[in-house]
Amino acid sequence: MGVTLRYFDGCPNWEVADQRLRSLADEVGFTLRYEQVESPEEAERLGFAGSPTVLVDGVDPFATGDEPTGLACRVYATDDGPQGSPGLGQLRAVLA
Structure with missing residues (x-):
């Protein structure tokens, strides 16, 4: 399984996702790759839905289809709001 953390430096939330993914890497058995998005043009070309974006085998398991693309912090619906x-x-559920 390939897991990629796509992010941009302007949003600190990717560091939280990174910590969570690293804590699961050995448990679940995957290697984590990083992909930094560096420009609005690159974000548009990639369909970057905001930072952080987690890709599992190239697919965004959290995509709803309504996400705007661009260099922005992404917001996730979680059990805690x-x-x-x-x-x-x-993360554990989509990586299991």
């Missing part, structure tokens, strides 16, 4: 990163349980 809106947050800047998927919850640990949500």
Whole structure:
């Protein structure tokens, strides 16, 4: 399984997602790759739905189809309300 954390430096929420993903890497068995998005043009070309975006085998398991593209912080619906990163349980569920 390939897991990619797509982010941009202007949004600190990717660091929370990174910590959560690293805590699951050995448990679930995947290697985490990082992909930094550096410009609005690149964000548009990639269909970047905001930082952080987690891709599992190239697919965004949290996409609803309504996400705007661009260099922005992404908001996730979690059991604890809106947050800047998927919850640990949500990540575990899509990686299991």
